[in-house]
Amino acid sequence: MNKIAIDGITKIYATSEGNKTALNNVSFQIDEGSVTVIGGENGSGKSVLMNIIAGLEKPTSGKIHSFAKAGLVFQEADTQILGETPREDISFGPKNQKKSKIQVEQAVENSLEQVGLAKKADYPARFLSGGEKRRLAVACMLAMELPVIIFDEPYANLDYGGVKQVNALVKRLHGQKKTVIILTHELEKCLGLADKFVVLFRGDKVFDGTAQEGLLQNLEQWNIRNPLNAYSKVEDLVWL
Numbered sequence: 001m002n003k004i005a006i007d008g009i010t011k012i013y014a015t016s017e018g019n020k021t022a023l024n025n026v027s028f029q030i031d032e033g034s035v036t037v038i039g040g041e042n043g044s045g046k047s048v049l050m051n052i053i054a055g056l057e058k059p060t061s062g063k064i065h066s067f068a069k070a071g072l073v074f075q076e077a078d079t080q081i082l083g084e085t086p087r088e089d090i091s092f093g094p095k096n097q098k099k100s101k102i103q104v105e106q107a108v109e110n111s112l113e114q115v116g117l118a119k120k121a122d123y124p125a126r127f128l129s130g131g132e133k134r135r136l137a138v139a140c141m142l143a144m145e146l147p148v149i150i151f152d153e154p155y156a157n158l159d160y161g162g163v164k165q166v167n168a169l170v171k172r173l174h175g176q177k178k179t180v181i182i183l184t185h186e187l188e189k190c191l192g193l194a195d196k197f198v199v200l201f202r203g204d205k206v207f208d209g210t211a212q213e214g215l216l217q218n219l220e221q222w223n224i225r226n227p228l229n230a231y232s233k234v235e236d237l238v239w240l
């Protein structure tokens with residue numbers, strides 16, 4: 001089976017306060033066609049790792065061995081929308097890939113349909129909601145037939161309906177044998193979708209296993225709340 005192998009990745013930034021180790025010798029593997037949730041508190045190294053997997057940043061040491069190029073859905077999906085409308089935005093990728101006019105049109109229609117944006121194909125892209133912008137970013141990747149899709153904090157600022165739409169899309173991508181990586185601290189929203197669960201803490205990989213195994217760990221030591229212990233009565237509905 002094809003894999004993405006994250007092999008001894010270390011990333012050190014030189015800052016005015018000295019060297020900052022963002023990732024410390026992180027290794028694990030991701031199977032093609034699986035859903036992986038990478039959890040960790042703010043600053044644990046999730047985004048840096050994602051940028052390295054997607055080839056946007058180089059590690060200080062270590063290597064990524066991947067069977068395919070990865071597409072990234074940013075938390076601030078605004079920054080990755082270049083077209084005036086979803087239709088235009090989605091067309092850039094397949095055009096760059098030198099597809100014929102008909103192939104581009106088919107790829108655009110098909111991707112709009114898959115992410116549930118067909119009705120907003122010609123809507124001004126800047127007026128889409130946060131969740132719609134993320135779905136548009138995914139449509140761009142589908143149109144380019146990228147087999148690996150990484151979501152950075154896909155639930156940030158989304159309401160219940162928005163979260164359900166993102167997760168329906170993740171399930172659909174999984175059904176199409178895409179490889180999905182979700183970086184989040186909101187485990188209660190997605191762990192049930194995960195084939196694999198990885199936890200980063202202060203740049204170290206501290207857990208790598210199934211979601212079930214992960215929930216048996218003492219997650220609090222990594223500043224993560226165990227979602228299974230979270231709520232059973234009204235008094236629990238406060239984060240202290």
Ligand SMILES: Nc1ncnc2c1ncn2[C@@H]1O[C@H](COP(=O)(O)OP(=O)(O)OP(=O)(O)O)[C@@H](O)[C@H]1O
Pocket residue numbers: 013014015020021022040041042043044045046047048049185
């Ligand atoms: N360009 C940079 N220069 C210096 N330090 C950096 C740089 N990029 C990231 N870092 C540091 O690396 C660490 C990991 O950052 P990263 O953005 O990966 O965290 P994260 O887990 O994605 O957090 P969040 O959930 O807040 O997005 C942080 O301490 C951050 O300050």
